[in-house]
Amino acid sequence: MTAVQPALPEEKSAEGSVDQRREFDRLIDADMRIEPRDWMPDAYRKTLIRQISQHAHSEIIGMQPEGNWITRAPSLKRKAILMAKVQDEAGHGLYLYSAAQTLGIDRETMFEQLVTGAAKYSSIFNYTTPTWADMGSIGWLVDGAAICNQVPLCRASYGPYGRAMTRICKEESFHQRQGFEILLELMRGTDAQKAMAQESVNRWYAPALMMFGPPDEDSPNSQRSMAWKIKRFSNDDLRQRFVDMLVPQAEVLGITLPDPDIKWNEERGHYDFGPLDWDEFYEVLAGRGQANAVRVARRKKAHEDGAWVREAARACADAQAAERMAS
Ligand code: FAQ
Numbered sequence: 359m360t361a362v363q364p365a366l367p368e369e370k371s372a373e374g375s376v377d378q379r380r381e382f383d384r385l386i387d388a389d390m391r392i393e394p395r396d397w398m399p400d401a402y403r404k405t406l407i408r409q410i411s412q413h414a415h416s417e418i419i420g421m422q423p424e425g426n427w428i429t430r431a432p433s434l435k436r437k438a439i440l441m442a443k444v445q446d447e448a449g450h451g452l453y454l455y456s457a458a459q460t461l462g463i464d465r466e467t468m469f470e471q472l473v474t475g476a477a478k479y480s481s482i483f484n485y486t487t488p489t490w491a492d493m494g495s496i497g498w499l500v501d502g503a504a505i506c507n508q509v510p511l512c513r514a515s516y517g518p519y520g521r522a523m524t525r526i527c528k529e530e531s532f533h534q535r536q537g538f539e540i541l542l543e544l545m546r547g548t549d550a551q552k553a554m555a556q557e558s559v560n561r562w563y564a565p566a567l568m569m570f571g572p573p574d575e576d577s578p579n580s581q582r583s584m585a586w587k588i589k590r591f592s593n594d595d596l597r598q599r600f601v602d603m604l605v606p607q608a609e610v611l612g613i614t615l616p617d618p619d620i621k622w623n624e625e626r627g628h629y630d631f632g633p634l635d636w637d638e639f640y641e642v643l644a645g646r647g648q649a650n651a652v653r654v655a656r657r658k659k660a661h662e663d664g665a666w667v668r669e670a671a672r673a674c675a676d677a678q679a680a681e682r683m684a685s
Pocket of ligand 1: 408409412413414416417420421447478479480481482496500501504507568569570571572576577578579580583589593643
């Protein structure tokens with residue numbers, strides 16, 4: 359990340375000069391990166407703050423459904439792996455909050471936006487995790503969807519976001535494999551274990567497909583974000599990629615994807631799949647999912663419980679700064 363401090367939005371003209379606008383367009387057209395020191399249109403900055411902060415919130419809220427199983431993982435090995443994964447998600451949140459901060463928003467404001475509902479987080483984390491197989495489904499389906507969505511974001515036009523995504527994607531690959539392996543082991547187990555794996559995939563499949571966002575015709579942000587090369591593919595294109603990736607993997611697992619309309623389409627060179635229940639998606643976004651209230655309340659409590667850590671860190675930083683001044 360650049361050492362140059364980003365100027366706050368209000369310190370820069372939202373319109374920009376002709377030269378500034380031309381330079382911004384040149385960098386985007388040439389597939390080069392916009393850095394925090396560069397002039398950028400206000401709408402580009404706002405879109406990035408929206409997407410990156412929502413992404414960061416998703417990583418942090420996303421620790422909860424899996425954190426739920428750390429004390430109940432079926433073996434020491436599984437517990438260690440799950441703990442490492444949940445810690446990784448915390449790290450991803452931190453990279454992303456830092457990337458958002460380079461755009462001139464502070465952490466406390468982002469936190470306020472999350473707990474007041476002004477900022478969203480991924481719909482998927484409002485579903486509950488009643489069985490151990492859900493750890494497999496989250497890894498295989500949720501992290502799998504995250505990889506499909508996020509690998510193109512490594513090429514996002516905003517430097518700090520693209521660089522954060524490069525690190526994150528490396529870890530997401532491990533996450534997806536560990537989920538796949540949990541399900542594989544269950545599918546090689548007893549009838550009850552196989553049934554648990556299948557039942558879990560039945561619940562997670564459609565919500566995972568909805569992670570990519572609404573259909574393209576109902577996606578107000580996609581076109582502009584693609585023109586700015588923040589998003590590289592549309593929501594529907596990425597969803598299709600995901601289904602194409604899942605079908606052969608489901609065959610290896612011996613799991614049935616819960617959609618009778620999945621069928622190879624020779625002409626398109628893709629799998630067809632059935633419609634999704636978008637009413638459910640919008641209900642979850644409106645705060646009426648299985649676990650919205652619990653997720654936000656827990657996040658709030660964790661923030662309050664952590665106040666003493668932030669105070670101690672600030673006191674330590676102040677003491678170090680005073681020491682530097684004195685020497
Ligand atoms: N959930 O116009 P679009 C992970 C909102 S991380 C909630 O299409 P856009 C790792 C959208 O914000 C998962 N809201 O929007 C992990 C917008 O509302 P707004 C998170 C959603 O931005 C694994 C409105 O609908 N990943 O899983 C959702 O162009 C395991 C209209 O939508 C990211 O955030 C949704 N699913 O495209 C962690 C990736 N979809 O803001 C822990 C980065 C849409 O105008 C454990 N983000 N909305 O009020 C993106 O790629 C994009 O922001 C999309 C949405 C694709 C999510």
